[in-house]
Amino acid sequence: MFAGVSLPGVAAADASHDGPDRRLLGVWEVQSLDGADNNPRHPTWGMANTNYPRMAAANYADGLGEPVNAPNPRYISNRVINDTGLSLYSEGNVSQWGFVWGQFLDHTFAERLGRREVSDPAEPAPIVVDDSDPMEFYRTNLGFIPFDRSAIAPGSGIDGPREQINTHSSYVDGATIYGQTEERLDWLRVGSVDGDPRNNNARLLMSADDYLPRRDARGNPDSAPLMVVGSNVPARVAVAGDARANENPPLLATHTLFAREHNRIVARLPRWLSEEDKFQIARAVVIAEQQYITFEEFLPALGVTLQPYRGYRPTVNSSLSNEFATVAYRAHSQIRGDFRLEAEAGRYSPEDLDRLESLGVLIEADGDTVGMTIPLSEDAFFNPDMLELLQLGPLLEGIGRNTQHNNDELIDNLLRSVVFDIPVPENPTCADEPDLPACIRGVNDLAAIDIARGRDHGMPTYNQLRVAMGLPAKTSFAAITGEESEEFPADPLLTAGDEINDPDSLDFVAIYNGDGEPTTPETGDATSAQRRAPLAARLKAIYGSVDSVDAFVGMLSEPHVPGTEFGELQLTVWRDSFTGLRDGDRFFYANDPLLRHVRRAFGIDYRTSLGDLIARNTSVPRSAMPDNVFLTKQREDPTHPWCRWLPPAWCEWLDRHATAAKVEARFVKDGYTRSTHHRVASRNGHAPGWLAGVDARVVPRRSPQGWRRDGAHC
Structure with a gap:
């Protein structure tokens, strides 16, 4: 994927970083914690604490590190990304597992190096908030959104562009469960804490109720591994492989699930194995399970299809690109502002409910x-007590019960405009009392931060990234969004000549469900909507030129490729990146011979669904969950039944022709004939309901675009 990309400032791999060479059962190689030596030819590829490579040339104002001068991120957020309280849901009925698993995966293979981690002086680049902006619906007096630039990679930004460091291994390798250093793993495993986890028990340390251990589980909380903490129980946050595990209850629940799964596998292994061998076998299986769920459930649910796996390719660099980590994998638009669960009332005591x-x-x-x-409020963030009160099984089951938000240009205002107070000496608790001075009020905006982070990292513009990915540049704003016009309408409710600053421009004038039928917000089935002012018109008023659009904003403004949750550019980056993560990983589940040996010798198989994993490790019965917990409505398996016996190339041919024939037959059945003048798909890429899930790439010469019904345009 990034073969031959130079990584300035990266030291050569140290062969002794993980201690002496280890062999599982005296035969099998043990995967390193930090990704080093996964590729023997290029031992630093995918390794933790190496630079993010780039898909396109860096885009800095001075060519070195100065962010480009572009429209204010909060200004853009208020006019493009503000959802004004309307929830639009996934067209493909992707459950909330879509973004929960996405975050769990993100914390496995990516974390930029920030200033706090290296104890360097902060490099603040605050995002100005204009309280007089007519589109600013959240009045504050702080005047800015706090924002610090990422740490600069050593040696960069002098004779070449500024680069950033990924502190995590780029591989899907269970780092969220086991960490990436010997010191963290030593603390996480049952046994002594002496810096050497190999003399510990095979099990991971858990609480008496089988939840992750707290910082004070071994006595002094200050001796525990670094964990990000909030205002809730900072001394007693849970400890996991990744420092961000406590960020929200669903994320922490997923961490807990996999820790339980590790210990479940250990318990199934024979006693004659050493503790270290049992640990490494369980770790290998858990890593494979994380990979299997990612490639067999998560990606297909989102409509991300990859070419068939052909085996490990040592010429592929699995290092995550800066563009993927900084722009394309930002999935905040998919996050709903709440989670819901149902359970037996007898599970909870009155005290728990109170x-x-x-x-x-x-x-x-x-x-x-x-x-x-x-x-998802302040009380839920960094509060492991909430998970234990909710209980693991009901929460995990509930995540799959509800549909996530649509992956579009909108972000829930619970994330886009988080208001916070900064105490003043005369009012340290920010009490709302008439005789006390008001605290300083600020707002945090994930969308504005996403835009600013892209500029901080020198991300290419939208069109520059399209060209780098082999896609044609867009020549108009309407071409970006798929809308018919990029001009503001002549509407008496809009201020002529200043429509971009008119709050009425964000009014939703039509709302549709997944079948393209009108609906209302109250029904909870809205998947697309039309605003008074076209998105293309607002983008044009903000940016002026299509060549100036931020990559983050542009890719989320594209209509979805039918059958997927993504526009063309974001889908292309995801396919390229996950193909590299798969093909360049020597320990990928389909390539690792250890896993076949474990299955034959011990009857332990990594090929498991997320629903099966939940049922095995909680009290939730498998029958209470759908076959695929990533979907709130199950889809028919499009794979031809003969594929279980045929070679992959034959299977591809069968699927392609069978799907094309099925689509054409359904069009004919419903009375459609070919036409070159009509598009069935809407701006959001909606095809008719019965066409949902059909990938346009596998319907050659029979695209759903260009059909009409006899007698009238549909």
Whole structure:
């Protein structure tokens, strides 16, 4: 994927970084914790603490490191990304597991090096907030969104562009569960803490109730590995392989699930194995399970199809690109502002329910069942107590019960405009009392930060990235969004000549469900909507030129490729990146012979669904969950039944021709004939409901675009 890309400032791999060469059962190679030596020819490829390579040339104002002068990120966010309270849901019925797993995966293979981690002086680049902006709906007096630039990679930004460092291994390697250093793993495993995890028990340390251990589990919380903490129970946050595990209850629940799975596998292994061998076998299986779920459930649910696997390719560099990590994998638009679960009322004591209500959880009792709505609020962030109160099984099952938000240009205002208060000496608790001075009020905006981070990292513009990915540049704003016009309409509710600053421009004038039928916000099935002012017109008023559009904003503004959750550019970057993660990983599950040996010798198979994993490690029965927990509505398997016996190339041919024939037959059945004048797909790429899930790439010469119904355009 990035073969031959130079990585300035990266030291050569140290063969002794993980201690002496280890062999599992005296035969099998043990995968390093930090990704080093995964590729023997290029031992630093994919290794932790190496530079992000680039897909395109860096885009800095001075060519070295100065961010480009472009429209203010909060200004853009208020006019493009503000959802004004309307929830649009996934067209493909992707459950909330889409973004929960996405975050769990993100914390496995990517974390930029920030200033705090290297103890360097901060390099602030605050994002100005104009309180007088007519489109600023959240009034504050701080005047800016706090933002610091990422740490600069050593040796960069002098004679060449400024680069950034990925502190994680780029591989899908279970780093969220096991960490990437011997010191962290030593603390996580049952046994002594002496810097050498190999003399510890095979099991991971858990609480008496089988949750992740807290910082004080071994006594002094300050001796525990570094964990990101918030204002909730900072001394008692849970400890995991990744420092960000406590960020929200669903993420922490996923960490907990895999720690339980590790210990479940250890318990199944024979006693004659050494503790170290049992640990490494369980680790190898858990890593393979994470990979298997990613490539067999997560990506297909989002419509990301890859070419068939042909085996390990040592010429492929699996290092995550800066563009993927900084722009294309930013999935904040998919996040809903709450989670919901249903469980037996007898699970919870009155005291537990009172405590949950005090944390902002909405509780509705209905006979023997209790329903809960958990907002992603301050009380939920970095609060492991909430997970234990909710209980692991019901929360994991609930994540798959509800549909995630659509992957579009909108971000829930619970994430886009988080208001916070900074205490003043005369009012340290920010009490709302008439005789006390008001605290300083600020707003945090993930969308504005995403835009600013792209410029901080020298991301290419939208068109520059399209060209780098082999796609043609767009020549108009309407071509970006797929809309018919990029001009503001002559609407009496809009201020002529200043429509971009008119709040009425964001009014939703039409809302549609997944079948393209009109709906209302109350029904909870909206997947697309039309605003008073076209998105293309707003982008044009903000940027002026299509060649100035930020890559992050442009790719989220594209209509979706039918059958996927992505526009063309984002889908292309995902396919390229995940193909590299798969093909350049020597320990990928389809290439690792150890896994076949474990299956034959011990009857332990990594090929498991996420639903099966939840059922094995919680009290939730498998029958309570759908076959594929990544989907709230199950899809028919499009794979031809003969594919289980045929070579991949034959299977591809069968699928392609069978799908094309099926689509054409359905068009004919419904009375459609070919036409070169009509598009069935809407701006958001919606095909008719019965066509959902069909990838346009496998319908050659029979695209759903260009058909019409006899007698009238549909």
